[in-house]
């Protein structure tokens with residue numbers, strides 16, 4: 381496995397990560413790269429104890445978790461336009477994509493909510509271990525949470541309909557939802573409740589992953605006066 385510098389077995393992971401970052405056009409500091417590698421280490425170390433993810437091989441974690449989540453960073457940064465965004469990641473599990481966002485976007489405040497206490501505790505542990513003062517794990521069902529988040533994200537959480545309905549109480553009036561999806565979810569879009577506007581669908585290419593990926597951006601439709 382890796383140490384905090386990504387040495388030993390992590391050398392291969394580090395190379396894979398660097399190649400992926402290049403292909404995604406992401407420029408991260410050495411510290412951020414080291415934090416991403418340490419995060420894989422923490423998932424590998426605590427995965428079984430906390431029952432975090434079915435993906436156990438570090439090389440698979442690199443593509444299926446890290447690079448998949450990293451693919452959202454450039455679109456997110458573009459949306460934030462340098463503003464100090466408050467972001468909620470719903471059903472974050474091991475912290476995907478929330479922890480990756482917290483590492484890559486230190487100006488954003490990232491809360492990861494999960495209904496499983498162990499998973500929220502793991503996020504808290506990651507925040508302490510990686511010294512991420514902008515990251516917090518929240519143990520709660522999202523439908524019981526209230527907030528004014530600028531961006532609410534999810535990955536592998538629920539249908540678009542359930543995602544926006546369950547997290548509606550957490551989104552600021554002018555906030556946006558960002559759902560990470562595989563194939564273009566035409567049926568889910570058609571089933572969205574009235575008053576939800578899909579204003580952008582973005583196709584993604586995840587390095588090393590031969591699979592469809594897209595981002596669905598949604599907001600509340602402006603009320604007709």
Ligand SMILES: C[S@@+](CC[C@H](N)C(=O)[O-])C[C@H]1O[C@@H](n2cnc3c(N)ncnc32)[C@H](O)[C@@H]1O
Pocket residue numbers: 433470471472473474475476477493494495496499520521522523534535536537546
């Ligand atoms: C399939 S996992 C996805 C985890 C992570 N986002 C990922 O991409 O690997 C779905 C997560 O949603 C959480 N979850 C399910 N219902 C929830 C709810 N109502 N509120 C918050 N979390 C919920 C589960 O505990 C689980 O960790």
